[in-house]
């Protein structure tokens with residue numbers, strides 16, 4: 468369980484309150500208007516921002532004071548954070564060892580992860596020789612080998628076309644969430660939430676709301692969310 472115990476986050480004049488729990492092994496969408504604080508919340512979970520008040524706990528243990536590197540958290544951003552001068556395998560290897568001193572066993576894990584995301588045989592390619600979708604797969608493989616308990620996705624697939632984006636979302640669901648990771652995914656697209664997130668956390672008006680079931684929430688959104696979703700196409704169901 469990831470618990471926010473009367474947390475208050477501050478960025479300049481901005482204030483965000485969070486008092487909720489996210490079940491271990493769940494996949495949650497994080498939605499809310501631009502500037503509502505979604506990235507701020509992820510930064511606090513990862514340890515880049517310290518709460519002004521309250522505690523963040525994982526599995527009952529307070530991680531509020533831990534440095535980012537000491538947390539079992541992996542992040543995936545829109546630009547995938549791949550290093551252009553490193554091969555696909557080396558980029559994945561960074562998820563295991565930041566100094567890239569990989570043992571034979573590590574190398575096998577890297578190969579296995581690349582195989583799992585459909586990139587077997589492309590280990591030695593640099594990112595520039597990979598398509599956008601393949602680059603996203605490398606980034607997912609890096610999260611796979613990291614074995615972190617918590618995975619934070621900040622709109623990593625927004626730049627991909629719809630079919631490719633759906634493929635990546637399904638990979639996240641199959642390879643990360645189904646394997647027990649606790650996944651929180653920022654998205655501006657309600658269809659993404661419907662596709663893979665059984666629960667959704669709404670951030671609005673300075674508050675992070677507790678997770679609720681995605682389908683009923685989007686079918687019948689509260690006023691603040693309805694205003695935000697107003698301009699967005701909400702395709703119902705995963706297949707249409």
Ligand SMILES: Nc1ncnc2c1ncn2[C@@H]1O[C@H](COP(=O)(O)OP(=O)(O)OP(=O)(O)O)[C@@H](O)[C@H]1O
Nearest residue numbers: 478479480481499500501502503504505506507508
């Ligand atoms: N370093 C900072 N100093 C001051 N204010 C900041 C800083 N970083 C973010 N903010 C403010 O905090 C608020 C929340 O920003 P945040 O990036 O978390 O929103 P968001 O929901 O992720 O937005 P978007 O959907 O546009 O990415 C915004 O009002 C933003 O201007």
